[in-house]
Amino acid sequence: MSVLRKSTVALVAQRAGVSVASVSRVLNNLPASESIAAKVRKAAEELGYVPDAMARSLKVGRTEQIALAVADVGNPVYVTMMHAVSEVVREAGFRLVLSSTGNDPNDVVELLDNLERGYADGVILSPLRITDEIIARLTSTRLPVVVIGSLPQGVLLDNVRADSRTGVDIAVARLKATGRKHIAFVNGPVDTVPGSARLTGYLAAMESRGLPTTADMQVEASDFTYAAGLEAAQVLTAQATPDAILCANDLLAVAVMxxxxxxxxxxxxxxxxxxxxxTDLADHANPSITSVDLGSAERAREAARLLLARIEDPSRPSETTVVSPWLAERESTAEGASRGKNVKARKPELEEGVS
Amino acid sequence: MSVLRKSTVALVAQRAGVSVASVSRVLNNLPASESIAAKVRKAAEELGYVPDAMARSLKVGRTEQIALAVADVGNPVYVTMMHAVSEVVREAGFRLVLSSTGNDPNDVVELLDNLERGYADGVILSPLRITDEIIARLTSTRLPVVVIGSLPQGVLLDNVRADSRTGVDIAVARLKATGRKHIAFVNGPVDTVPGSARLTGYLAAMESRGLPTTADMQVEASDFTYAAGLEAAQVLTAQATPDAILCANDLLAVAVMxxxxxxxxxxxxxxxxxxxxxTDLADHANPSITSVDLGSAERAREAARLLLARIEDPSRPSETTVVSPWLAERESTAEGASRGKNVKARKPELEEGVS
Incomplete structure (x- = not known):
């Protein structure tokens, strides 16, 4: 990236009265308002610059890569996010590269150190745990960043959130409507962003709907993985006889089933x-599993849009978007099924009358 | 990367009588033979260079990134590969970044164009289709490349292969041993590397074991995906009554089940x-699915080792490694199960005597 190139673009931006990023967008044929595009072309012409050559030069300066960093590439929810981000950024001329950060917050910090060396024009992060160290690193980087997942209040970063609490509430409401009363909860670690939000949601939903729950009915798996789900389900079934089990993700649900x-x-x-x-896991399971859709594809698309906007205009104010959940109903909560076994745990009238 | 740095390292390499890559390895504390390490340190000392500063300089020249490009990040076989590659390259001080190339061969070519701009020190590719264009691109790049998947004879690239044919043969042998005679095959597209090898293997295995097969018993899914598997299974069950179905991957098997x-x-x-x-899919399925293990983790680790060796010494001769398959037996082929239905398709004696 030469100093000459920078000042060429900067001069055009100055003359056109638009941002450097807008000049870059216009010259790279990315979507831009017609009035801005006209100003840029006019300024370039007046300064005697050949837009094509500038665009080529700009392309060299840009990496044209967007990084997506997720906690576990083996979780299909991240695969959904990846496809959604990829679609949006490809249209804008970027290639998506993926990094797995694992469970270690240091990984996120290291990744940013690495990306800042010039391997991406921006990064979308979906960390499991948001530590003070991560926030300090994210707010100090010059790299455009969008976080998928809740951030503490006052952190000025582009941010797309799920609404786990409402999601859990929808699930509990549906289970209650189909006659379930003993609704257990298999959560992931509560020191994670989703684990914390989902536990809060479960407790609030049970209380607000007049459903009792005890410590026996709540198990915290050691991770959001299938193996951790198997262990948690063994613990749960040894200590309780629920007629419904809400699981904090689909991998846990498949293991519990x-x-x-x-x-x-x-x-x-x-x-x-x-x-x-x-995720696909819920759909492919046999019987298929009802699952709370937390808008993973929508969150990912929104994050990609925010990142592209941030790359175009680094000085724009930060935005927070919350995506609403809904319930994808499948066989695992079907009402029509007759219940023959495990009768003791429920009142007799629940054995009939559901159709 | 300054010219000065290059010549410093080159001078040390020349004086030590080793390759530039070996100097780089020693200064970056990567595994190297003690005799080479001693030569490099001696030469650096004699030339008055401070190895630490050189190592830092070298680090700046290197991206410290390894790219893994796979056809579909949603297929858990690639997740296994990713974890295995990541383990090996991390130990050597590299970070793994992942790219999805999709089904389009042009994607691979584009990816290489991009990586050559300096975003990775090497790339491991696992394409579904190996076209002449891809081979031309791979053999002309200055970027160290390892291919997971079979290459045409005479292509001088580091290459790690599965042995699908033997894998299919092991599966057919086991199915025959448990009394199955009507073994159908749900394949992926035959114009892909795995689809072609697996069809050849199926036909050879059936013939060599004296098992008849007809066109009705062979269905080619439109892709190696769950959705394509559902369609293929509908076609198969409409035209044949097999007592066993061999599927070309686990996603297809889950859909068929x-x-x-x-x-x-x-x-x-x-x-x-x-x-x-x-993959995990086979293990998580209910009943769990017997699956041919084609050594995905081992292939990935071997590919990572070959790539690190190639980065160290770009002039070393290319290697091809073939990893042997084995059968992971699970519930979907259990012998003990009594067979009540679908009896007509088999001889009576097969209904008993399996325990």
Missing amino acids: KVITSKGLRVPEDVAIVGMDN | KVITSKGLRVPEDVAIVGMDN
């Missing part, structure tokens, strides 16, 4: 199961 | 199912 059916219980007749994230 | 059980057939009692790749 495996353990439940291995004990001779039927899904949904004896136990209803609900996952979260509405 | 869903269709089979939706028709009231039991797995494994009525129909045995075998997948390929031995």
